[in-house]
Amino acid sequence: MYHSARPSIQKFGFSFIIGRVWDPVKEQFGALPFIYGTIVTSLIALLLAAPIGLSVAIFLNEMAISKVRTVIGFLVEMLAAIPSVVYGLWGIFVLAPWLRETVEPGLAKWLGFIPFFKGTPVGFGMLAGGLILAIMILPTIAAISREVMAAVPNMHREAALALGATKWEMIRLAVLPYAKSGIMGGVMLGLGRALGETMAVTMVIGNRPDILLSLFAPAYSMAAVIANEFTEATYDLYLSALVEIGLILFGITLILNVFARLLIWSVAKGPKGGNLV
Numbered sequence: 001m002y003h004s005a006r007p008s009i010q011k012f013g014f015s016f017i018i019g020r021v022w023d024p025v026k027e028q029f030g031a032l033p034f035i036y037g038t039i040v041t042s043l044i045a046l047l048l049a050a051p052i053g054l055s056v057a058i059f060l061n062e063m064a065i066s067k068v069r070t071v072i073g074f075l076v077e078m079l080a081a082i083p084s085v086v087y088g089l090w091g092i093f094v095l096a097p098w099l100r101e102t103v104e105p106g107l108a109k110w111l112g113f114i115p116f117f118k119g120t121p122v123g124f125g126m127l128a129g130g131l132i133l134a135i136m137i138l139p140t141i142a143a144i145s146r147e148v149m150a151a152v153p154n155m156h157r158e159a160a161l162a163l164g165a166t167k168w169e170m171i172r173l174a175v176l177p178y179a180k181s182g183i184m185g186g187v188m189l190g191l192g193r194a195l196g197e198t199m200a201v202t203m204v205i206g207n208r209p210d211i212l213l214s215l216f217a218p219a220y221s222m223a224a225v226i227a228n229e230f231t232e233a234t235y236d237l238y239l240s241a242l243v244e245i246g247l248i249l250f251g252i253t254l255i256l257n258v259f260a261r262l263l264i265w266s267v268a269k270g271p272k273g274g275n276l277v
Contacts, residue, residue: 005244007237016244022209024229029241031248033209037126037219038249041201042194044130044215045137050187052134053141057183060142061149062171073146080139088203091132096123096204099131104216119214122206127215129205133197137190144189148182148264149175185263192256196249198223222249 002009008016012029019030056076060069100123111117152175160170176183206218207228222245233239 001243001247001250005240005247008240008244011237012241016241017248020211022225024233024238027237029237031222031241031245033211034220034222034225034245035248036211037129037205038195038221038223040126040215040219041129041133041205041221042191044127045133045194046187046191048131048134049138049141049190053138053186053190054145054183056138056142057145057149058171058175061146062175063167076139076142079135080143084136084197084200085203087132087136088200091128091200091204095131096128099123099128103127108216115213116215119212119216121216122218124204124206124218125214125216126205126219129201129219129221130215132200132204133194136197136200137194140193141186141190144186144264145179145183148179148186151182152178181263181266185260185266188256188260188263192253192260195256196223196253198227202227222246 008029012019016029016031017035018032019028020032021028021030022033023029056072060073064072100121104121104123104127107117108119108121156174156178157170160174165173201221202224205221205224207220207224208218209220209225210217212219226242226246226249230239230242233242
């Protein structure tokens with residue numbers, strides 16, 4: 001990848017990362033709009049999926065009866081098996097119209113004083129991309145959180161309950177502190193998947209290389225621009241610029257995944273629970 005990206009790296013240098021203009025006709029290439037779109041949609045997904053995924057994991061691992069655990073666990077796992085193009089089609093025909101007609105007008109009316117919720121409701125944009133990603137990374141966060149919480153020794157739960165802790169106090173003081181590194185690792189793995197997701201985001205994000213504060217605005221992600229324009233790269237510098245975007249995306253996801261795996265592996269050496277007094 002570096003060899004293919006070298007012409008772009010040599011010509012643009014660091015300005016490629018901070019450049020805001022993407023104009024293949026004039027041979028001007030800047031990746032900042034794509035980096036921005038990728039980060040914003042991934043953060044939206046993380047803010048939505050992390051608390052929901054953790055809540056699902058806590059409920060299934062610590063509270064649900066066996067039959068309920070089986071049914072809900074199957075439904076959550078089924079979300080991970082749905083192809084991304086199906087999520088994209090659902091986003092086009094269901095999510096985007098709902099956002100355009102109901103959610104975005106309401107947010108603009110009540111929260112329009114916040115720059116993130118200003119602008120014309122169009123349905124296709126960073127908010128739609130973030131919501132799609134949240135659904136897609138939810139199974140990853142929930143599954144890994146369940147695994148690391150299941151690894152917490154039962155003696156920690158029993159000790160907390162023996163000292164008079166309620167069910168929630170036992171979870172908060174004995175289970176979560178022990179498993180927090182692994183949970184953070186699961187969240188980071190979910191973020192890594194969100195950063196690299198292509199098809200579903202491409203279908204709903206709007207695909208416009210701009211940097212705007214409004215979450216209603218169309219944007220572009222790094223994976224989406226590669227998927228959309230790779231076959232249209234008619235000269236070497238254009239192709240090299242797209243490969244450099246892929247190289248940046250690869251570096252970000254590699255660092256995140258390594259960091260996440262280290263966090264998950266650290267659970268065995270993590271804190272042995274919180275203080276009960």
